[in-house]
Amino acid sequence: GAVVSQHPSWVICKSGTSVKIECRSLDFQATTMFWYRQFPKQSLMLMATSNEGSKATYEQGVEKDKFLINHASLTLSTLTVTSAHPEDSSFYICSAIHRGTGTEAFFGQGTRLTVV
């Protein structure tokens, strides 16, 4: 299957700093990428939909100024958690839809963010 690479897989940062997470589709072009957040023992919660060359669409309740999404190319989307606080600690995972098939959504490995 198609490969989506997410980096870093884990990060610890100090409260007040910003953290950038990258999501790359390695062997295909992704028209759309998604960012999810997952709390322990819960399902994935969609945060935003990212389309190449346009502004991201955020889900209700997600602060766009706090979670900055940039989709610079058909293979790269980034999520920046700005001024991180301990409550932002979570598992963040991205997915991408294959431009050709449009059916499957392939996921990155996820990023475990801990804010201390």
Next chain:
Amino acid sequence: AQKITQTQPGMFVQEKEAVTLDCTYDTSDQSYGLFWYKQPSSGEMIFLIYQGSYDEQNATEGRYSLNFQKARKSANLVISASQLGDSAMYFCAMREVGYSTLTFGKGTMLLVSP
């Protein structure tokens, strides 16, 4: 109302036995897609199997098969010959026509014992 319902928070199965993980969905669309993902403790989401609403045959991928009953709006995942490595969280998801996003169920934790 929940669009994807997984009623089994946890399931136990012995190695080499088959197990069925339940999933029901709710949509008024005629065209939609159903997905199953496996999430081991490492956190990655592993795509297992896909069923389109117009697919007449049940999808199969190796030891995974999807028991698709359209009239009942159910899309159960069947894992045959369970292995210890199958222990993980399993999520059912749906994509409706016109929406690029996936809607996930709450998941079922599967534990395979020797």
